[in-house]
Amino acid sequence: MNFAVFSEYLERIEGTTKRLEITAMLGEMFNALAPDEIDKVCYLLLGKIYPDFVGIELGIADALIQRALSIASGLKIEIVSEVLKNEGDIGTCAENVIRQKKQTALFSEPLTIERVYGNLCKIAESTGSGSQDYKLKLIAEMFHDAQPLEARYIARILAGSLRLGIAESTILDALAIVFLKDMEKNVARELLEDKYNLCSDIGLIAKSVKAQGMKGIENIGLKIGVPIRAMLASRAASMEELFDRMGKFAGEYKYDGLRIQAHISNSDIKLYSRRLENLTEQFPDVIRNLRSAFRGREGIFEGECVPIDPDTDEMLPFQEVSKRRGRKYGIEETMKQIPVCLFLFDCLYLDGREYLKNSYLERRKALETAFVETEHVKFSHMKIIEDMAECEQFFNEAISAGCEGIMAKNTGPEGVYKPGKRGFLWLKYKREYKSELADTLDLVVLGAFAGKGRRAGTYGALLTGVYNPEKDTYETICKLGTGFDDATLSQMPQKFATLTVKSRPKNVISKMEPDFWFVPMVVVEVQGAELTISPVHTCGYGIMKEGAGIAVRFPRFTGRWRDDKAPTDATTTGEIIEMYKKQLKRIEERDLPE
DNA sequence: CGTGACTGCCC
DNA sequence: ATTCTGC
DNA sequence: GCAGAATGGGCAGTCACG
Numbered sequence: 001m002n003f004a005v006f007s008e009y010l011e012r013i014e015g016t017t018k019r020l021e022i023t024a025m026l027g028e029m030f031n032a033l034a035p036d037e038i039d040k041v042c043y044l045l046l047g048k049i050y051p052d053f054v055g056i057e058l059g060i061a062d063a064l065i066q067r068a069l070s071i072a073s074g075l076k077i078e079i080v081s082e083v084l085k086n087e088g089d090i091g092t093c094a095e096n097v098i099r100q101k102k103q104t105a106l107f108s109e110p111l112t113i114e115r116v117y118g119n120l121c122k123i124a125e126s127t128g129s130g131s132q133d134y135k136l137k138l139i140a141e142m143f144h145d146a147q148p149l150e151a152r153y154i155a156r157i158l159a160g161s162l163r164l165g166i167a168e169s170t171i172l173d174a175l176a177i178v179f180l181k182d183m184e185k186n187v188a189r190e191l192l193e194d195k196y197n198l199c200s201d202i203g204l205i206a207k208s209v210k211a212q213g214m215k216g217i218e219n220i221g222l223k224i225g226v227p228i229r230a231m232l233a234s235r236a237a238s239m240e241e242l243f244d245r246m247g248k249f250a251g252e253y254k255y256d257g258l259r260i261q262a263h264i265s266n267s268d269i270k271l272y273s274r275r276l277e278n279l280t281e282q283f284p285d286v287i288r289n290l291r292s293a294f295r296g297r298e299g300i301f302e303g304e305c306v307p308i309d310p311d312t313d314e315m316l317p318f319q320e321v322s323k324r325r326g327r328k329y330g331i332e333e334t335m336k337q338i339p340v341c342l343f344l345f346d347c348l349y350l351d352g353r354e355y356l357k358n359s360y361l362e363r364r365k366a367l368e369t370a371f372v373e374t375e376h377v378k379f380s381h382m383k384i385i386e387d388m389a390e391c392e393q394f395f396n397e398a399i400s401a402g403c404e405g406i407m408a409k410n411t412g413p414e415g416v417y418k419p420g421k422r423g424f425l426w427l428k429y430k431r432e433y434k435s436e437l438a439d440t441l442d443l444v445v446l447g448a449f450a451g452k453g454r455r456a457g458t459y460g461a462l463l464t465g466v467y468n469p470e471k472d473t474y475e476t477i478c479k480l481g482t483g484f485d486d487a488t489l490s491q492m493p494q495k496f497a498t499l500t501v502k503s504r505p506k507n508v509i510s511k512m513e514p515d516f517w518f519v520p521m522v523v524v525e526v527q528g529a530e531l532t533i534s535p536v537h538t539c540g541y542g543i544m545k546e547g548a549g550i551a552v553r554f555p556r557f558t559g560r561w562r563d564d565k566a567p568t569d570a571t572t573t574g575e576i577i578e579m580y581k582k583q584l585k586r587i588e589e590r591d592l593p594e
Numbered sequence: 595c596g597t598g599a600c601t602g603c604c605c
Numbered sequence: 606a607t608t609c610t611g612c
Numbered sequence: 613g614c615a616g617a618a619t620g621g622g623c624a625g626t627c628a629c630g
Contacts, residue, residue, distance in 0.1 A: 019612055061601055132627060165616060258604065318605060322623045325604055453618065461619060481619030482608045532621065554606055555620055
C-alpha cells in the first residue's frame with residue numbers, strides 16, 4: 001500500500017473520537033492491506049516496529065526528528081522548534097515544515113509502507129560512531145519524499161505514538177470484526193485477546209487471522225520463554241472499598257521493586273519486565289537463586305524484585321534496584337552492591353499445567369509447592385483478610401516492613417489471572433492514599449512547559465519549587481503535570497500571563513529551563529508519594545547528598561490553588577529536609593518481620 | 595577521555 | 606507511576 | 613468502567629563533541 005493511502009486512512013480516523021467509528025475505519029484499512037503488510041502496520045500504529053520483548057528500538061524522539069526536519073527542509077533548527085512549540089504536536093509540526101519546503105522539492109519517489117517500515121528497521125539497526133548522522137539521513141530522505149500528510153504520520157511514528165486513540169485493544173476489536181466474521185462477535189473478540197495475551201505479539205496475531213482466520217491462531221498457546229502480558233491492579237480509594245468490592249480477600253504486601261515474570265525451563269531461566277522487556281542479563285543472581293529454590297521441572301512465575309541492604313537485609317528504596325535495570329556493564333559488581341530479594345506472588349504455569357484460569361488460592365498453592373523459600377527467594381507476605389481490624393493491622397505491618405501498601409486479591413472462582421487486564425480482581429491500596437499519611441506540599445509555581453497533543457496551546461506541566469527563607473530563594477522540587485482538568489488547563493496561560501517574564505528571576509535556583517518563566521507568586525497544593533534524591537532538582541542542594549537535591553515522587557495537583565498563601569508561606573527547604581530525614585528514619589527504625 | 599543531550603523504560 | 610475524558 | 617492520552621522522577625546506555 002502506498003504510504004499516502006495509509007495516511008489518508010489515518011487522517012480519517014483522526015477525524016473522530018467515537019470508538020465504534022475508529023474501529024470500523026481501522027477494519028476497513030485492515031481489509032485493504034496485503035497479508036505481508038498488516039503485521040507491519042499494526043506495529044506502526046503503535047509507534048513501534050517490533051513487539052516490546054524483541055528489544056530493538058528506534059532511538060528517535062522529538063529532538064532528533066526536529067533535526068531531521070531541519071535537514072530535510074533547510075529551515076534552521078530554532079525555526080522548527082518554534083513550530084513544534086506552537087503546534088504542540090511533532091506530527092503537524094512536520095506537516096507544516098514539509099508543506100513549506102514542498103514548493104522547491106523536485107524529484108521524489110512515492111513512499112510505500114514497505115519502504116517506510118524498511119527505513120525504520122535500518123534506523124533501529126544502525127549503531128556506533130556516525131550512526132546518528134546515518135539515521136538523520138534516512139529520516140530526512142523520507143521527509144524529502146513525503147507529502148505533508150505523510151510527514152505528519154511518519155513523524156508521529158518516529159516519536160512512538162500516532163495519537164489516534166488506537167492501542168492494542170482497538171486493533172483486536174477491528175481484527176475480530178473483519179477477519180472472524182463467521183463467529184459470534186464477542187466470542188471472536190475474546191478468543192483473539194486470549195491468544196494475544198499468550199504471545200504478546202499483535203503483528204503475529206493480525207497476520208495470522210488475516211491469512212487464515214481463526215485457524216491461523218488456534219495453535220498459539222502458552223509457551224515457556226514467551227512472555228505473557230502482565231495482569232494489573234486497580235487502585236482503591238479507601239480501605240472500605242477493598243471490602244465493598246470483594247468481601248474477604250487475600251492481602252499481600254505491595255513491595256516497591258521491579259515486577260518480574262520468570263520463565264523456568266530445564267535448560268534455562270528467562271526474566272521479563274512488566275512491559276515484557278527481557279531482563280535476564282541484568283539479574284544473574286536472581287537466575288541462580290531461582291534455580292536453587294525451584295522444586296519443579298518448569299514453570300512461569302511472577303514476583304517483585306526488591307533491593308536489599310547486603311548487611312542488614314532491609315529493603316532499600318526503589319531507586320537502588322533501578323541501578324540494575326538495563327545495565328550492560330559492571331553487572332557482577334552491582335550485583336554484590338545491590339543484592340535483591342524476589343518476592344514471588346503468582347504461578348501461571350507449572351509442570352505441564354496452565355494456571356491462568358485457576359483461582360487465586362489454587363495458583364498460590366501451586367506457587368508454594370513449586371518453591372522452597374531461600375534467603376533471596378521468598379513468597380510475598382500473604383494473609384486472608386476478613387475484617388477491617390485485620391486489614392488495618394496487615395496494612396500497618398506492610399508499612400513497617402517498608403512496603404508501599406497492600407494488594408487485595410479476589411479469592412473467589414472468578415479471581416483468575418487475566419493477562420493484560422487492569423480490573424478489580426486485584427486492588428492496590430497504598431500508604432500515600434491514606435490522608436493521614438499523605439505528604440501534601442504547598443509549592444510555588446516558577447515556570448511552565450508548553451503542552452503537547454490535547455494540551456497544545458496551554459501548559460503541559462508547571463515547574464514548582466519550595467521557598468528557602470535563609471537565602472530568600474526558590475528551589476525547584478518537581479514538575480507538575482497531572483491532576484489538572486481541562487477547564488483548569490485552558491485557563492492557566494491566562495492565570496500566569498501577568499507573571500510571565502522573559503528569563504529566570506534571579507532568586508529562582510534551577511537547573512531546568514522551562515518554556516516560560518514566572519515571577520514566584522502562585523502557590524499550588526501538590527500530593528506526592530515520597531521524597532527522592534534528585535540529580536536535577538535544586539531543593540536542599542548538597543544537603544542530603546553531594547551534588548544532588550530533593551524531588552517529589554509521583555507529584556500531582558490536588559485541585560487546590562493556595563491563593564491564601566504568599567510564596568514565602570510555601571513549604572520551605574528546611575521542612576523538606578526534615579521530611580526527608582523522617583522518611584529515612586522510618587526506614588531505619590522499622591522492625592522486619594521474622 | 596569526560597560531559598551533556600537524548601532516548602527508552604522502570605516506577 | 607497518577608489523573609482526566611469520551612464513549 | 614474501559615481505553616487512551618496527557619503528565620511525573622530517575623536510572624543506564626548511546627552518541628556527538630570538545
